[in-house]
Amino acid sequence: MKKPELLAPAGDLEKLKIAITYGADAVYLGGEAFGLRASAKNFTIEEMEEGIKFAHERNKKVYVTLNIIPHNDDLIGLSEYVKTLENIGVDAVLVADPGIFSIVKDNTKDMEIHLSTQANTTNYQTAKFWYDQGVKRVVVARELSLEEIKDIIDKTPEELEIEAFVHGAMCISYSGRCLLSNYMTHRDANRGECAQSCRWKYYLVEEKRPGEYYPIVEDEKGTYIYNSKDLCMLKHIPELIESGIHSFKIEGRMKTPYYVATVVRAYRMLIDEYLKDPENYKPSEKWLEEIKKASYRDFTTGFYFGKPDDKEQLYTTSSYIRTYDFAGLVLDYDESTGIATIEQRNRIFVGNEIEVFGPNKEHFVQKVEKMWNEKGEEIEVAPHPKQIIKMKMDNPVEKWDMLRMAIENN
Structure with missing residues (x-):
């Protein structure tokens, strides 16, 4: 049985070090451009070098996001940037756009390329297409069931790695390809500036009754009709490992160091516990309780065991629970x-x-x-x-x- 990679978010250098110290096998991070978290602190080249040194000394890996959906101006300077990433020892880059993919291929000698979830890979033929182009790993769309992911793994070359999100915020839009933020605030979610408009409170207004606001559900405070619960697959470590998923990805580059430590630690402990003795593994509720000691929304298993219904939404609040x-x-x-x-x-x-x-x-x-x-x-x-x-x-x-x-x- 293959040991999966535990992949953690690193919003800054401190979070990188904490994620690795608390058990992550690899981290993903953004530089000061070309990534999808413009509001995160992100990394200068010097900070990346320090983070890579810290990780490599502990036999861990560092992946850098280049997963914006770019306009023409966004490509300026990218060729030089990817050469720098290769020179400082980045282990892989994540891309979502064919243009960025081609720039990475043309300007690096042997840079490992991962296909971001933003590319919306939902079937084995698409995964195989990208593998044939030179992609080493595909991060599948969040909208897949576990059975669909297993089918992709079974029908693609063994050398192609499959990565899937196992924990963190869910997006109301298809794998993050969202126009809502841009429409509401002129902040482009596909270029790293998401305003999380899906978490806002909404009312219904009828065209001929301007100024009359109707709650979407019977609640005087309105409703958060787009607001999803958070993904949590901690109770399903055996199913995830047995599926053959190569990398378990935790969402949260905007989260605190404390959040990163708490969540990574819980997944690390249960993955190791299962691999030590699969036959006698009994998931302990205490690790779910540990995760709840970091701020969280109520949990869901997302699409893993079927399409989510109204029970997977939070219609009353967008706030986190913090104890x-x-x-x-x-x-x-x-x-x-x-x-x-x-x-x-x-x-x-x-x-x-x-x-x-x-x-x-x-x-x-x-x-x-x-x-x-x-x-x-x-x-x-x-x-x-x-x-x-x-x-x-x-x-x-x-x-x-x-x-x-x-x-x-x-």
């Missing part, structure tokens, strides 16, 4: 004293109950008994963003471990 706050990131730990150096991310008070978690291990709970600032002065609260503090820990911790607090304890 825990990211409190701090461990920078260092002194084994002789049991004291950790922590970068604060949300206010911490002496007396707070915190949970501490890290890659490949269970979390533990403790009360904050004492804290010190950088000068060694004892403090009752750490109120400043990214304040460096020291804290006595009940159990050993490591760099990159995280602290979180239930919101009611804040």
Whole structure:
């Protein structure tokens, strides 16, 4: 049985390092142009180089998105850019457009090319066509069932890798090819500027009754008619692995480092647990509960087991559910004293109950008994963003471990 790749989003350099530390086999990221997340911090070439070095030292991979649907002006500078990506050691690029595909082929010696989900691949003949052109991997459209994906795998060359989304936001438009944002805000979703208009509140207005707003459902607050639940396939790790999908993709380059760590950790633990002993594997609800400690919408399995119905939509709100706050990131730990150096991310008070978690291990709970600032002065609260503090820990911790607090304890 093949071990699948766990592929995580990296919206910036810190998220890249956290994703890899918490168990991702590869990350995907965008540069300052040509990718579909214009609002993310994205990467300069220098940051990419640092991220690639960090990943390659740990035998992990870095993929760069070039998956906009380009207009003529968007192609300016692309030839030089892809040459630079190859020179700094990028492992693959993701493309959705034949023009960008041809520019990559013509300007690199042996760059691995992945076909983005934006290309809407929904059948084995299309997948085979792109393989024949030189594509190494196809990211299939989110609108496929597991049976359809298995059929594509069975009817395409074994060397062609299939990647599929397993977790994160779902799009109301077909695999992200959306005109709604452009129409509503003049921000082109297909060029990286999506305003998430599908998450807005909408009312119905009849043509001859301007100014009379009717809720689409019986709710005085209106309705979010386009708003999908989030994809979560954590309970279906065996089916995903047995299908032959090569890469399990997590959505979320705009999400927080805490979100990335929480979700990657849960999928890593369950993938490894299943592969260790498939016959006796029993999925634990605790990992689903762990994922819910990061902000989330209600979950759906999307199209994997049939076409979604109205139960897969959220008609009442576009807000995320948030029950825990990211409190701090461990920078260092002194084994002789049991004291950790922590970068604060949300206010911490002496007396707070915190949970501490890290890659490949269970979390533990403790009360904050004492804290010190950088000068060694004892403090009752750490109120400043990214304040460096020291804290006595009940159990050993490591760099990159995280602290979180239930919101009611804040």
